[in-house]
Amino acid sequence: MATNENLPPNVIKQLAKELKSLDESPPEGIKVCVNDDDFSIIFADIEGPAGTPYENGVFRMKLLLSHDFPHSPPKGYFLTRIFHPNIANNGEICVNTLKKDWNPSLGLRHVLIVVRCLLIEPFPESALNEQAGKMLLENYEEYARHARLYTGIHAKPKPKFKTGAISESTTALNVDQSNTSALNADQKITAGGAALPLPSPSPSPSVLVPLTVTARGLGQDQPAVVAAAAETRVGGAAASTVASSTTLKKEAGLIKAQAEKKKIDARKKSLKRL
Numbered sequence: 525m526a527t528n529e530n531l532p533p534n535v536i537k538q539l540a541k542e543l544k545s546l547d548e549s550p551p552e553g554i555k556v557c558v559n560d561d562d563f564s565i566i567f568a569d570i571e572g573p574a575g576t577p578y579e580n581g582v583f584r585m586k587l588l589l590s591h592d593f594p595h596s597p598p599k600g601y602f603l604t605r606i607f608h609p610n611i612a613n614n615g616e617i618c619v620n621t622l623k624k625d626w627n628p629s630l631g632l633r634h635v636l637i638v639v640r641c642l643l644i645e646p647f648p649e650s651a652l653n654e655q656a657g658k659m660l661l662e663n664y665e666e667y668a669r670h671a672r673l674y675t676g677i678h679a680k681p682k683p684k685f686k687t688g689a690i691s692e693s694t695t696a697l698n699v700d701q702s703n704t705s706a707l708n709a710d711q712k713i714t715a716g717g718a719a720l721p722l723p724s725p726s727p728s729p730s731v732l733v734p735l736t737v738t739a740r741g742l743g744q745d746q747p748a749v750v751a752a753a754a755e756t757r758v759g760g761a762a763a764s765t766v767a768s769s770t771t772l773k774k775e776a777g778l779i780k781a782q783a784e785k786k787k788i789d790a791r792k793k794s795l796k797r798l
Contacts, residue, residue: 530564530591539563539589542631554636564589566598568636572679573644577671578606581679585617585639587632597626600639607667607674609648609657617642618652 531539543563546556553571566587572578583606587598600617610618621630621638651657659667 531589531593532591535593536563539632542633546633546636551633551637551640553640556632556636564593566632567603570636570640570643572675573640576644577668578608578643578675578679580681581675582681583643583679585615587635594628594630597622598632598635600635605674605678607653607656607671608643609646609651609653609660610642612652616652618650619647 540563543556543558543566550556553573555569557567557569559565566589568585568587570583570585572581572583581604583602583604585600585602585604587600589598590596600619600622602611602615602617605615612618617639619638619642621635646656646660648657648660656667656670659670
């Protein structure tokens with residue numbers, strides 16, 4: 525609870541309730557900021573109303589509450605520079621609600637709403653900024669141009685933190701992790717299948733031997749791959765057997781031819797002796 529000496533305890537208690545209400549259900553386009561230790565100074569950020577030269581701007585103001593509040597009205601000041609007939613160069617606000625039309629029953633919510641409405645409908649007849657008041661009466665377009673210029677320079681809202689950059693960073697991190705996982709899976713598949721020979725064409729007849737094993741890293745049976753590998757192995761063995769048999773036949777024929785030649789030579793010698 526605030527203990528400011530400028531305000532009586534009963535006023536502080538009433539202000540605490542009203543400030544809580546403003547925080548839970550703020551007026552349109554108004555955000556109240558308060559120091560819990562000093563209720564005599566109340567800040568508010570006011571959004572420029574749409575369709576006015578103050579659109580897209582955020583204006584900070586403060587209300588100063590005196591010791592005899594609420595019997596006397598608070599004093600209002602704009603801390604953000606603004607080109608407006610009813611707001612002086614030092615930021616002082618001129619509005620009847622804060623002067624002759626003040627009523628102790630009026631609360632802070634009413635005051636803040638009136639100040640925002642002042643941005644929608646200025647009163648150049650009671651101008652604190654004579655230049656703005658005269659320009660508004662004589663040449664509204666020129667007045668609006670000046671007001672927009674001040675808004676663009678002095679009332680720019682503070683940049684908000686972008687939550688899309690995290691998502692983007694998290695998304696990017698997740699993508700990198702997915703790529704790494706996919707690479708690791710590919711490496712496991714390659715390692716698991718390294719013991720299996722790759723199928724290659726064989727010109728000789730082969731016998732298909734169906735086998736079923738589970739390859740590491742794939743997590744499922746791969747009968748086709750292993751069968752192809754077995755086919756290659758069996759086909760290679762059959763080709764080797766045929767080649768060996770052909771070689772043996774050639775060698776046997778050569779030996780037989782040599783034996784026949786020896787027999788013929790022996791007969792020729794016997795005939796010569798006769």
